[in-house]
Amino acid sequence: AQSVTQPDIHITVSEGASLELRCNYSYGATPYLFWYVQSPGQGLQLLLKYFSGDTLVQGIKGFEAEFKRSQSSFNLRKPSVHWSDAAEYFCAVGATGYQKVTFGTGTKLQVIP
């Protein structure tokens, strides 16, 4: 069975600082990987996804993520965080694209001035 671990429940960064959110997955074959963002009272928005090809994936809002098979990781990064990035971030893994997607427990990001 596939699973996702987000080891950081809560992260606080200063505005303008760099950000890295960790995600580790467990899946037997090549996974389909996603990062979603959820703002308060809002649904989930897809930031980026990895299906195949280049392991460094660019997403919306200046985010990127790198798939590292050897480490079973798909960490999300942003070089300079903005106050509007404060939200909850979910990593997810799917066995066949968008079907049967399993979500991690989320990382809540707080941005301080």
Added chain:
Amino acid sequence: GAVVSQHPSWVICKSGTSVKIECRSLDFQATTMFWYRQFPKQSLMLMATSNEGSKATYEQGVEKDKFLINHASLTLSTLTVTSAHPEDSSFYICSARVGQSTEAFFGQGTRLTVV
């Protein structure tokens, strides 16, 4: 991107009553809709998958008779929580997609509180 609207955003109901939550795809026809439940400080748990015109497929441990899902049209799916109890209080969120290999778009979720 495509828009999925979920209604209501929040609802409070008395124990023993039923509550219906609607999920609409506003600008596309959703062949498949997913219903998730999110407990505080936990991840989204898939409850069921519904295809238009077919019976929903429920995940293990989800009571079919308690969580009734109807996907009668390509733009509307409903989740009815029957005989609600306080333990059903949660955040319910739907997502919808076109076809098998396209992105699923999420609604804004419904906060259900059963008192």
